[in-house]
Amino acid sequence: MAKILVYNNDTNRMETYYRGESEAMPYITGRTLTVREFRGSSNSPTLWTSKRTMQAWNAQRYLWGMPIPVGFAFKRPWEGGHSNQSQHYAGVAFDVAQTLSNSQRTALRNSARSSGVWSYVEPVSLTPTWVHFDKRALSSACPTGGFPLVRRGSRGMYTLIAQDDLNTLGYRTRWSRWSFRS
Numbered sequence: 001m002a003k004i005l006v007y008n009n010d011t012n013r014m015e016t017y018y019r020g021e022s023e024a025m026p027y028i029t030g031r032t033l034t035v036r037e038f039r040g041s042s043n044s045p046t047l048w049t050s051k052r053t054m055q056a057w058n059a060q061r062y063l064w065g066m067p068i069p070v071g072f073a074f075k076r077p078w079e080g081g082h083s084n085q086s087q088h089y090a091g092v093a094f095d096v097a098q099t100l101s102n103s104q105r106t107a108l109r110n111s112a113r114s115s116g117v118w119s120y121v122e123p124v125s126l127t128p129t130w131v132h133f134d135k136r137a138l139s140s141a142c143p144t145g146g147f148p149l150v151r152r153g154s155r156g157m158y159t160l161i162a163q164d165d166l167n168t169l170g171y172r173t174r175w176s177r178w179s180f181r182s
């Protein structure tokens with residue numbers, strides 16, 4: 001059973017869900033994205049994402065019209081990914097289509113780009129054997145941007161990354177109502 005924290009962009013509040021690995025992620029249409037698919041290889045007992053990320057998935061899945069195989073989505077900073085600045089740490093990024101053909105990946109990448117639902121779709125030069133799309137908070141490209149400023153009173157998934165890091169380093173994070181403990 002995973003604890004899933006979802007930042008609701010409409011209400012500016014955090015929501016907490018408990019879901020089995022084969023159940024759908026919160027806000028997901030049908031079972032097009034399960035908890036197991038979202039966590040990929042992550043062993044974290046707590047996962048986080050945002051409502052608008054799940055809604056973007058729903059739109060992309062609807063446009064594609066077929067299952068989208070997910071290789072990786074959520075990661076903690078020490079679980080690998082794209083160096084030390086990754087939108088996967090915020091639970092807003094997907095690495096998909098590893099098992100599809102090159103032409104299928106190209107079609108999906110084009111679909112993701114033209115859909116307008118994602119903040120960023122990585123070019124084929126950076127992701128030749130998968131497709132990366134994400135719903136980052138800012139629009140600038142990896143690795144120099146896309147992360148908002150986190151400070152006292154901040155809410156959302158980016159706050160959870162900072163709290164996760166601080167807790168792991170032995171600090172108790174009391175500066176937010178939504179203290180995270182692994």
Ligand SMILES: [Zn+2]
Pocket residue numbers: 082088093094095132133
């Ligand atoms: Zn990625």
